[in-house]
Every structure is written in structure tokens, then in C-alpha cells.
Amino acid sequence: MRLFLVLIMTICMITGAAHADPQTDYMLKCMGCHGPDGAEVVGKVPALKDNVARFFSVEGGRAYVVQVPGTRQATLPDKDLAALLNWLGPRFDAAHMPKDFSPYTEAEVRHLRQTRLSDVNAIRASLMAALAEAAED
Numbered sequence: 001m002r003l004f005l006v007l008i009m010t011i012c013m014i015t016g017a018a019h020a021d022p023q024t025d026y027m028l029k030c031m032g033c034h035g036p037d038g039a040e041v042v043g044k045v046p047a048l049k050d051n052v053a054r055f056f057s058v059e060g061g062r063a064y065v066v067q068v069p070g071t072r073q074a075t076l077p078d079k080d081l082a083a084l085l086n087w088l089g090p091r092f093d094a095a096h097m098p099k100d101f102s103p104y105t106e107a108e109v110r111h112l113r114q115t116r117l118s119d120v121n122a123i124r125a126s127l128m129a130a131l132a133e134a135a136e137d
């Protein structure tokens with residue numbers, strides 16, 4: 001996999017591509033931790049697969065997806081990060097995509113990115129609790 005990434009980066013350098021498409025951005029910036037399929041790494045990295053779009057249905061979840069460190073700190077311009085996040089939900093968790101989902105905009109991502117989460121685990125736990133509660137209703 002590492003060789004594959006080096007190859008992609010080399011191609012980007014040769015072609016002088018300033019930025020790539022969301023799938024390539026995912027490979028370069030996210031896949032190292034989240035894997036090609038967004039699968040869970042038990043005890044380390046939560047699943048994006050069959051999970052990530054659920055955050056769009058709970059208050060605070062939309063912001064969390066941008067503010068979680070792996071996303072917020074990605075070395076991608078706001079516009080490309082917005083495109084990546086708009087690709088992420090349908091790619092890994094189409095079943096949970098809200099029908100009325102409005103795509104992230106560059107301005108929204110720029111705004112949300114300014115906030116650094118003080119306690120990621122606590123915020124995630126409260127979102128998961130809210131999701132569990134919503135599922136019981």
C-alpha cells in the first residue's frame with residue numbers, strides 16, 4: 001500500500017496537480033488510518049463504513065465530522081475538504097445519508113475548521129449517546 005501511495009504522489013507531482021479528486025484525497029490524507037474501506041481498527045480508529053453518515057442526523061454531528069482532528073488538520077484547502085466530506089458519506093455509508101442532506105460548502109468548512117475540539121472522546125461519546133437514543137424512539 002505504501003508503494004501505491006508513493007506512486008500516486010509521484011503522479012501528482014509530475015502532472016503538477018494542485019489538488020486531486022475526493023477519492024485521491026482520501027487515499028492520500030485519510031486512508032493511512034481509516035483504510036481503503038473505512039473499516040474499524042478495533043480500539044484505535046472508528047469505522048467510517050456504515051457509520052459516518054449517521055452523524056449528519058444528530059445535532060452537532062455535522063460540525064463534529066469537520067472538527068474531528070483527522071479531518072480538521074488534513075492538509076487540504078477548505079474547498080477540497082468540503083468536496084471530500086461530501087463524497088465520504090455516500091461512499092462509505094449511503095444507507096444513513098439523510099434525504100435532505102445539504103452538501104458542505106467551502107465557507108462552512110472554513111468556519112467549522114476554526115474550532116478545535118477540546119475533548120474529542122467526550123464529544124464523540126455524547127453524539128453516540130444521542131444517536132442511540134434516537135434509534136430507540
Ligand code: HEC
Pocket residue numbers: 026029030031032033034044045046047048051052065068069070071074084088120121124
Ligand atoms: C492519524 C490517523 C487518522 C487520519 C490520518 C485520519 N483520521 Fe479520521 N479518525 C481517526 C481517529 C483515531 C478517529 C476517532 C476520533 C479521534 O480520536 O480523533 C477518527 C474519526 C474520524 C471521523 C469521525 C468518526 C467517528 O465515528 O467518530 C471522521 C468522519 C473521520 N475520522 C474522517 C477522516 C477523514 C475524512 C480523514 C482524511 C482527511 C481522516 N479522518 C484522517 C484517525 C485518523
